[in-house]
Amino acid sequence: MPLLFVGYVVAYLDRVNVGFAKLQMLSSLHFSEAAYGLGAGFFFIGYFLFEVPSNLLLHRFGARRWIARIMITWALLSMVTAWVHTPLMFYVVRFLLGVAEAGFFPGMILYLTYWFPSHRRGKMTALLMAGIPVSGLLGGPLSGYLMHACNGTWGLEGWQWLFIVEALPSLVLGFVIYRCLDDRVADAKWLSSEEKRLIQDEIDADAVVRTHGSVRAVFGSARVWLLCLVLFGVVMGSYAIGFWQPTIIRGTGIDDPLMIGLLTMIPYSVALISMITVGRHADRTRERRWHVVVPALVAACGFSLCAANGDSSLLSMIGLTLAVSGVVSALPMFWALPTAFLGGSGAAAGIALINCTGNLAGFISPTVIGWLKGYTHTLASGLVLTACTLTLSAVLILVFIPARLVNR
Template identity: 70%
Template sequence: MNTHPHNVAAGTGIVESADAVYRRIAWRFLPLLFACYVVAYLDRVNVGFARLQMLNDLQFSEAVYGLGAGMFFVGYFFFEVPSNLLLHRLGARRWIARIMITWAVLSMCTAWVSTPLHFYIVRFLLGIAEAGFYPGMLLYLTYWFPSHRRGRMVALLTAGNPVSGIIGGPLSGYIMTATAGLAGMQGWQWLFILEALPGILLGVMVYRRLDDKVAHATWLTVEERSQVQFDLDIDSKTRTHGSVSQVFGSGRVWLLALILFGIIMGSYALSFWQPTIIKGTGIKSPALIGLMTTIPYTAALIAMLLIGRSADKRRERRWHVIVPGLFAAGGFVLCANTAGSAMLSMLGLTMVAVGIVSALPMFWALPTSFLGGAGAAAGIALINSTANLAGFVSPTVIGWLKGQTGTLSSGLYLVAGSLTLSAFLIWAFIPARVVNH
C-alpha cells in the first residue's frame, strides 16, 4: 500500500500541493530548456537559408550542399550515445552547458568556410558538438517528472521546433538582407555569426541555473524534495530496460529507431528545402521567403498543442502518430505537384509542418515509458542518434536527385514514402497496450 504522506489523500488539497510543486519545477527549468532548444534547432538548420546565397558565392553544387548539410548527422550519430552517458555520469548542468557553447562556436565558424572540404569538416564537428543535446534534455526531464506528468513537459519542450521556425525564418531573412556587404562579408556569413551568439549566452545560463538532481534543489523544501523523489522511485518500478546492454539488445528499441528515421526524413526535408520550395514559386527576396516560412510553423504549433491535448484526453498515442505522419506524407506529394503555384506550395508545406511537428512529441511518449536509469540515457540517445542519420540521408539524397533531375519532386516522393512506411510500422508492430498509457 502507498503510505507516502503526500500521496495518501488523492482528491484532496495534498494532490493540489503536489501539482504546485511540479509547476514550480517546470517554471524553474522549462523556459530555459525551451530557449536552448529553439536556438539549437535554429543553428542546426539555418544552413537552409544560407543556401540561398552561399551556393552562388562559393560555387557549391546542389550535391555539395546536400552532403554538407547532412555531414552534421554523421558526427551526431557517432557521439550521441557516449554524450548522453556522459551527461548521466557528469551531470546535466556541466554537460548541456558544454554542448551549447561548443556548438555555438563551431556554428559561427561556418561563416568562414570557402571550400567543400571546409564545409564538410565544420558540419561534421558541429554534429559532434551537439550530440546528446535533445536526448539529454529528454533524459533530464525524467530526473524531475514521473511519466504521468512528463508528456506535457516533452510537448512544451518540442514546441521549440515550430517556434524556431516562426522566429528563425523572418530573422534569417532579415539578417541576410540587412547585413549584406557589412565589414566586407556576405549576408549568409553574418547569419551564422549572429545566430550563434545566443547559444554561448544560454550555455552560461544553463551552467548557473540547472540542478543535476532533486537532492540538489535547495529551492525546494525537504518535504517537497522527498515527495518528488518518492514519485520518481515509484515510477521507476515500471521500467523494463534499465541497463545499456538491455537497450542494445532490444528489438523494440531498434524498431522505434527505424520508425523515427522515417519521421526525421520528413523533418529535415522540410527544414533544409522549405526556402528552396518557396523560392521555386518565383519569390526571390530572402526576407519575404523568411516571412512565408512562418505560416506552416504557426499552423504546426497550434496543431501540435491541440493534438497533444487530444492524445492526453483519450490516453491514446498510436493513432496520434500515424495520422499526422500520413498527413505530412500527403503534404510532400502535394509539394511535388504544385508546378510553381505559391498557394498550393504553401498548403503542402503547411500540411508537412503540421504532421511532422505533431507526430514527434507523440512518438517520444513511447520509449520513455519503458526505459529507465542508464538504459534511458543509452536508449533515448540510441533511438535519436540512429534516427537522425535521416538528417544525413534526407538532404544528401534529395540534393543528388535534384542535381540529376533538375527538380525536387523525386526527392519529395521518397520522403513521403518514408513517412508512410513509419506509419505502417506503428500500425503493424506497435501494440496499442504499449503506446497508450
C-alpha cells in the same frame, strides 16, 4: 521548462539555418546542390558517432555541466561556418558541429524523465519541442533580414552574418544553463521538502514498470531498433523541411530572402498550435500510438501536395503547412513510446541510440534530395520519397508497437 525550451529554440536555429544560408552561399562559393546536401548531412555523421557516449556522460556528470558544454562548443563552431570557402572545409565544420551537439536533444529527453512521470511527459515533451516551430517563426524572418540587410557589411556577405549572429544566443545561454539548471529534483532549492518527496515518489512509481534498465538490454532489443527505424522515417520529414523549405518557396517564383523568411512563419504558426494541442490530448487520453500515426500521415499528404504543385505558391504553402504541422506534432509524441519502457542507464543509452540512429536521416535526407534535385532538376521526387518514409513509420508503429506497452 522555460530554460530548456529556449535552449531548444536556439539549438534548432543553429542546426537548420544552413537551409537559409544556401540561398546565397551556393552562388557565392560555387557549390553544387549535391555538395550542399552532402555538407548539410555531414553534421549527422558526427552526431551519430558521438550521441550514445555523450548521453551516458550526461547521465554520469549531470545535465547542467554537459548541456552547457554542448551549447558553448557548438556556438563557436557555428560561427566558424561563416568563413568556410571550399566544400571540404564545409564538410569538416559540419561534421565537427555534429560532434559538438551530440547528446543535446536526447539529453533533454532523458532529463525530463528525471522530473516528470509518463502521464505528464507528453505535454512537457511537446512544450520542449515547441522550440522547432518557434525557431522557425523567429529564425525565418531573422535569417531573411540578416541576409537582406547585412550583405556587404564590413566585407562579409549576408549568409556569413547569419551564422555569426545566430550563434551568439547559444553561446550566452550555455553560461546561463551552467549557472541556473538543477540536475535532479533533490537539487532544486525552489522546492520544499514535501514537494521534492511527492515528485520523487511519482518518478519512482513510474520507473517500476520499465523493462529496459541496462545498456545491454537496450542494444539487444528488437523493439528499440524498430523505434530507430520509425524515428528515421519521421526525421526524414523534419530535415526535408529544415533544409529545403526555403528552396520549395523560392521554386514557386518568390526570390526575396526576406519574403521567403516571412512566409515560413505560416506553417510554423499552425504547427505550434497543433503540437501543443496534440500533446495535451495525448496526456489526457493516455493514448500514444495514434498521436504519432495521424500527424505522420498528415505530413505525408503535405509533402505529396508540394511535390505535385511545385509551381503554385498557394498549394505549396498549404502542403508545407500540413507537412510542418504533421512532422512537428509527431516528433514529441514519438518520444512517449521509448520512454514508456526505458529506465536507468538503459534510458540514457536507449534514448541516445534511437535518436542518433533515427537522425542519420539528417544525413540521408539532404544528401539524397540534393542528388535527386541535381539529377531531375526538381524537388518533387525527393518530396515523394519523404512522404513514403513517413507513411512507413506510421505503419510500423501500428503493426509492431502494442498499445498496452505505451498507453499510460
